[in-house]
Amino acid sequence: MILGIDTSLGTAVAAITRDGEVLADEQSANPLGHAEVIGDLLRRATAAAPAPAHVAIGMGPGPFTGLRVGIATARVYALGRGIPVVPVPSHDGIALGILLADALTGVDTPRFAVVTDARRREFAYSVYDGIDDDGLPIRITDAALSPRDELDQRLADLEAARCDATSVSAAMIALAAARALDAGRSLAGAEPLYLRSPDVVAAHPPKRVS
Amino acid sequence: MDAPLVLGIETSCDETGIGIVRGRQLLSNTIASSMDEHARYGGVVPEVAARAHLEALQPSIDAALAEAGVTLADLDAVAVTSGPGLAGALMVGVGAAKGLAVALDKPLYAVNHLVGHIAADILDAEAGELEYPTVALLVSGGHTSLLLVRDLTSDVELLGETMDDAAGEAFDKVARLLKLPYPGGPEIDRAAASGDPTAIRFPRGLSRASDMASHRYDFSFSGLKTAVARWVEQHEAAGQSVPVADVAASFREAVVDVLVTKALDACARHGVPRLLLGGGVIANKRLRDVALERAEAAGVAVRIPPLRLCTDNGAMIAALAAELISSGRPPSTLAFGADSTLPVTEIQVAEDPDAVPPAVRPGAPA
Ligand SMILES: [Zn+2]
Numbered sequence: 001m002i003l004g005i006d007t008s009l010g011t012a013v014a015a016i017t018r019d020g021e022v023l024a025d026e027q028s029a030n031p032l033g034h035a036e037v038i039g040d041l042l043r044r045a046t047a048a049a050p051a052p053a054h055v056a057i058g059m060g061p062g063p064f065t066g067l068r069v070g071i072a073t074a075r076v077y078a079l080g081r082g083i084p085v086v087p088v089p090s091h092d093g094i095a096l097g098i099l100l101a102d103a104l105t106g107v108d109t110p111r112f113a114v115v116t117d118a119r120r121r122e123f124a125y126s127v128y129d130g131i132d133d134d135g136l137p138i139r140i141t142d143a144a145l146s147p148r149d150e151l152d153q154r155l156a157d158l159e160a161a162r163c164d165a166t167s168v169s170a171a172m173i174a175l176a177a178a179r180a181l182d183a184g185r186s187l188a189g190a191e192p193l194y195l196r197s198p199d200v201v202a203a204h205p206p207k208r209v210s
Numbered sequence: 211m212d213a214p215l216v217l218g219i220e221t222s223c224d225e226t227g228i229g230i231v232r233g234r235q236l237l238s239n240t241i242a243s244s245m246d247e248h249a250r251y252g253g254v255v256p257e258v259a260a261r262a263h264l265e266a267l268q269p270s271i272d273a274a275l276a277e278a279g280v281t282l283a284d285l286d287a288v289a290v291t292s293g294p295g296l297a298g299a300l301m302v303g304v305g306a307a308k309g310l311a312v313a314l315d316k317p318l319y320a321v322n323h324l325v326g327h328i329a330a331d332i333l334d335a336e337a338g339e340l341e342y343p344t345v346a347l348l349v350s351g352g353h354t355s356l357l358l359v360r361d362l363t364s365d366v367e368l369l370g371e372t373m374d375d376a377a378g379e380a381f382d383k384v385a386r387l388l389k390l391p392y393p394g395g396p397e398i399d400r401a402a403a404s405g406d407p408t409a410i411r412f413p414r415g416l417s418r419a420s421d422m423a424s425h426r427y428d429f430s431f432s433g434l435k436t437a438v439a440r441w442v443e444q445h446e447a448a449g450q451s452v453p454v455a456d457v458a459a460s461f462r463e464a465v466v467d468v469l470v471t472k473a474l475d476a477c478a479r480h481g482v483p484r485l486l487l488g489g490g491v492i493a494n495k496r497l498r499d500v501a502l503e504r505a506e507a508a509g510v511a512v513r514i515p516p517l518r519l520c521t522d523n524g525a526m527i528a529a530l531a532a533e534l535i536s537s538g539r540p541p542s543t544l545a546f547g548a549d550s551t552l553p554v555t556e557i558q559v560a561e562d563p564d565a566v567p568p569a570v571r572p573g574a575p576a
Contacts, residue, residue, distance in 0.1 A: 033547065034301070034305070035300075035301040035304045035305055035308075035546075035547040035548055036545060036546065036547040037545070038305060038308055038309075039308035039311070039312060039318075039544025039545065040544045040545055042308065042309065042312045042544075043312050043544060046312060064257065064260070064261075064298070065260070065297070065298040065301060068260060068261075068264050068298070068301065068302050068305070069301050069302070069304070069305040070305065071264060071305075072263075072264055072267060072301075072302045072303075072305035072306040072309065073305040073306065073308055073309035074309065075264075075267065075268055075306070075309070076267060076268070076271070076305075076306040076307075076309035076310045076313070077309035077310070077312060077313045078309075078313075079268055079271060079272075079282075079309075079310070079313070080282055080309065080310045080312075080313025080314050081313045192261075192264070194261075198255060198257035198258045198261060208439075208443060209436050209439040209440050209443065210439075210440045210443050210444065
């Protein structure tokens with residue numbers, strides 16, 4: 001059993017079996033209010049499934065404040081249960097969903113970019129091309145930021161079709177984690193995918209007042 | 211159950227505090243601070259603080275459990291600061307607390323940070339029972355509040371608070387004016403040691419007769435900061451060297467004077483001969499000394515919790531929750547968020563009317 005948690009866009013909590021059966025899929029599309037809803041979503045998802053053996057965490061990219069809520073909840077839930085966490089790039093979950101949906105309908109998925117809002121007139125994007133033998137999306141470029149009006153040119157240069165996403169499925173985050181565990185692979189480091197240094201203004205001399 | 215074993219999580223500013231208490235007994239007060247990371251910015255940067263909280267959570271929880279000699283399974287409840295504080299920082303703690311409460315299937319108490327500062331006092335085993343009512347003066351880099359506490363768990367009234375900068379913030383800003391490092395409190399103190407506190411008469415904010423009607427117990431430090439800046443600039447413009455020690459001592463005296471004067475005025479007007487001090491700025495020895503000296507003259511008894519419980523910490527949050535449990539209050543629902551401006555009258559948020567409080571053995575020491 002794997003619990004998946006992602007708050008990179010909305011708030012999503014899911015529980016799946018190790019071979020991918022979805023037992024619970026709880027979500028709130030509200031792009032704010034992660035802290036308010038995550039407890040109830042988590043309680044409902046965990047009540048609907050046997051105790052998880054792993055917690056898969058969507059590590060972003062995504063707006064920092066909301067993203068951190070899911071990571072904090074997931075890490076401390078795992079600590080409370082004494083089970084390991086499995087970090088997953090949130091775009092990997094989105095890409096896996098796209099690839100599986102196309103496979104079901106027999107569509108050949110072209111090279112594509114998962115594109116999500118990164119605020120500050122930027123998008124975050126990651127480019128994928130097909131699925132590998134482990135059943136995981138093949139990531140051609142890691143998540144990066146692009147000014148909004150430059151993205152289409154960048155994707156044209158990469159010959160990637162644009163797939164805008166406004167939600168992340170926690171079940172897909174958990175499934176990517178299950179497949180990574182089966183293959184003995186790691187998909188992301190322990191650090192959140194912030195992609196930006198903390199937005200700060202270095203100390204400047206005090207302003208004159210007279 | 212004996213007195214409730216509670217783990218408290220505090221992330222309202224730049225300290226990640228994990229505390230464990232058994233009722234009024236302190237078992238661990240683990241604090242990880244990101245202060246050093248803020249030094250080069252001259253003040254707390256919210257995004258830097260929030261990132262640091264996320265990384266400090268797990269190691270701090272592990273360290274607190276080890277120090278307390280308990281396991282997560284032993285806990286009776288989890289407590290967390292819901293506000294006031296920095297929203298993004300608070301949310302890290304709220305998410306963590308919900309994850310822990312659901313994982314352990316334990317009740318969760320979402321509480322008020324400022325009231326937590328008062329609760330710090332009951333963890334002081336040497337101090338004897340906290341008597342009510344008491345006036346509380348809470349001073350830190352994030353808040354400056356004057357409260358009337360009739361009961362820790364049910365009746366806290368806001369008498370006044372800062373209208374602009376917190377007192378600790380004023381220390382940081384004036385330290386920068388004087389080209390002293392961050393954090394400003396200890397630096398101003400060091401510089402002031404050889405200075406004359408009466409050298410310059412800086413203004414006492416909101417202390418005029420005309421302020422007494424509507425801002426009797428409120429504070430303002432931005433005018434003081436501007437007055438110091440203007441004084442320094444005028445000296446520099448005249449080609450004179452700035453007497454840093456005198457400026458620091460005179461500034462500090464203005465802050466201390468207005469804090470202590472308003473606190474003792476509140477004691478007098480409410481007929482309350484008790485004053486509780488809390489918050490990180492209480493580490494300032496001059497503030498403690500002036501408060502003790504003038505309170506004694508006014509016949510007011512002063513309580514000061516141990517300094518490591520005055521700065522932001524999780525133990526005070528756990529202690530407040532333990533008091534709520536002992537007084538039979540039900541836990542919070544899971545449907546609360548971070549409230550950066552949570553009023554002090556909301557001691558606990560999202561109290562669940564359908565929940566039952568964790569059982570406390572009758573007669574068990576609280
Ligand atoms: Zn505080």
